[in-house]
Amino acid sequence: MRTDAWIELLARGAGPAPSGFVARRVGAACVLGVLLSLALARALHGPLPADLFSAAAPWMKLAYTGLFALAAAWLVARTARPVSRTKAPARAIAAVVLAMAGFAAVATWLFTPSGERMRAIMGQTWMLCPWTVLALSLPTLALLIWSVRGLAPTRLRLAGFANGLLAGAIAAAAYSLACPERSAAFVAVWYTSGIVLTGGLGAALGGRALRW
């Protein structure tokens, strides 16, 4: 077929470009991912006793992971397009992480007696936490890879990393509803580790899995 005939075919009846193209695909993956992560977290740990929510800890974790997820979703939406402009969302993610780190540092150094600081940072489940976040993130990561592959990422490993961060943040948010730990230092270190670990997995897979 001659190219001008091909152009004619593409243009005829094309209509306007679809609106909210990226947001719809990524958003759908996120909503499904949240539901699956919540279901998995509940299956693994059972529901959190309701009275725990009168303490600050679950809200602190949800706030951190929720903000992280929002910033990561921004990065996913940008890296899903050709010519991705990543500076602003990358700075947003850094800001969230640094704010949490700052908050945790203040909480630990000013309000935790020095003998208990190490215990506050390590908690009881430090070995399990990052890997649990990673495990909980897998369905969301798969959904995000599938949805972004239908878009047009041109920096595949970066897009994969963004997918991983988002999946990890969603998983960490779900996990925070089942996790017994209370200290901000623990969250700042180990939840972040789990999210970054998932980011690494996303990056490793992205080079291949995101080809379109």
Add this chain to the structure above:
Amino acid sequence: MPGDASQDEFESRVKPLWLRAQAGDEAAYRESLSRIAQRLRGYLRRRLQGMPHDVEDLVQETLLALHLQRGTYDPAVPLGAWVLAIARHKLVDLWRRHGRREALHDAWDDVDESSLVELVACDETAQARRDLGKLLDELPAAQREAILLTKVEGLSVTEASQRTGVSESAIKVQVHRGLKRLATWVKQT
């Protein structure tokens, strides 16, 4: 610098057309795809010096990708950069299919002035090797019919829906699926 003039000219001429096309102006869409094809030809001809017969195929494949991914264009980004990023992605795919390892070391999203010098308008159309018309015929019946009626015979979606008895939204879905499947097949040839 000739590169700058060429790049600026492309943006100032084609971007307004493209934006009208994004809003639904079919004539503007046709015109902008034509001009983009000219640019792609010049760019790819230089990059595919060892494989001249693949140039037109890749032009057509890239145009299809641009069409399917119209929704990812952000008006804050130069049109040339967006087109180039997609073209390079398809180029690397082609090289990979032919066993050549990814040799593009330059950053994907750097709108590098010197590379845009290559976006020189090229009017001569070589013959494409791959026949997209034949591939169209091999699509599943519903997809093929939807594309033939709305895009070849030029019926409106309403008319096509009346002719086939299929709902209007189903017609649109079949067209989209058919084009997506073509894009997948094209990667395999």
